[in-house]
Amino acid sequence: NAGVTQTPKFRVLKTGQSMTLLCAQDMNHEYMYWYRQDPGMGLRLIHYSVGEGTTAKGEVPDGYNVSRLKKQNFLLGLESAAPSQTSVYFCASSYDPTGRRNPQHFGDGTRLSIL
Amino acid sequence: KNQVEQSPQSLIILEGKNCTLQCNYTVSPFSNLRWYKQDTGRGPVSLTIMTFSENTKSNGRYTATLDADTKQSSLHITASQLSDSASYICVVSGPYGNNRLAFGKGNQVVVIP
Numbered sequence: 753n754a755g756v757t758q759t760p761k762f763r764v765l766k767t768g769q770s771m772t773l774l775c776a777q778d779m780n781h782e783y784m785y786w787y788r789q790d791p792g793m794g795l796r797l798i799h800y801s802v803g804e805g806t807t808a809k810g811e812v813p814d815g816y817n818v819s820r821l822k823k824q825n826f827l828l829g830l831e832s833a834a835p836s837q838t839s840v841y842f843c844a845s846s847y848d849p850t851g852r853r854n855p856q857h858f859g860d861g862t863r864l865s866i867l
Numbered sequence: 868k869n870q871v872e873q874s875p876q877s878l879i880i881l882e883g884k885n886c887t888l889q890c891n892y893t894v895s896p897f898s899n900l901r902w903y904k905q906d907t908g909r910g911p912v913s914l915t916i917m918t919f920s921e922n923t924k925s926n927g928r929y930t931a932t933l934d935a936d937t938k939q940s941s942l943h944i945t946a947s948q949l950s951d952s953a954s955y956i957c958v959v960s961g962p963y964g965n966n967r968l969a970f971g972k973g974n975q976v977v978v979i980p
Binding site: 756783785792793794795796797800808810811842844846849850851852853855856857858859860861 | 869871898899901903908909910911912913916918956960965968970971972973
């Protein structure tokens with residue numbers, strides 16, 4: 753049982769390049785999330801999805817787009833990468849959107865550097 | 868202002884000793900509080916979840932307490948092991964659930980032999 757899988761694990765981009773981060777979960781969870789983690793800060797929510805075909809903005813959505821065409825996959829796109837987007841990106845999924853009964857399950861992250 | 872404050876920021880403890888990590892929050896109204904363990908280079912892994920009515924919850928050598936009146940939580944690690952070296956993150960949920968969580972910056976724990 754793989755849980756939440758993120759690809760790639762590492763990537764270096766030049767300013768202005770685009771890329772897509774892939775998140776896949778095999779737990780049949782409805783809810784999926786993209787976070788970024790920066791030194792000295794707590795995790796911050798970029799976008800989330802409450803089900804296949806739906807997406808919504810989180811706390812820091814600017815410069816990112818997302819898509820949820822299949823229930824098990826949640827894609828995060830950077831159209832024109834900027835150095836400020838250098839970060840570690842985590843995907844999470846959950847069965848329970850309140851978190852009272854079941855926790856979010858996180859992937860192991862994608863480490864992205866923008867030069 | 869961060870809604871979740873964790874202390875100490877970092878600590879070093881000897882293997883076999885106990886330690887306690889603190890989490891103070893201002894999120895209101897409150898739904899639940901979670902502690903996660905994050906190993907270096909890995910994603911966070913859930914340790915405990917506590918709702919308003921729960922005062923304590925254990926997961927092996929990890930015991931979390933919650934005082935919803937004073938908005939404080941602690942995570943106690945008993946008989947620490949080298950594998951406990953990690954960042955411990957306190958996460959507080961209000962009325963919007965996972966769509967608007969408040970994350971602490973983490974307590975960095977290093978266990979030395």
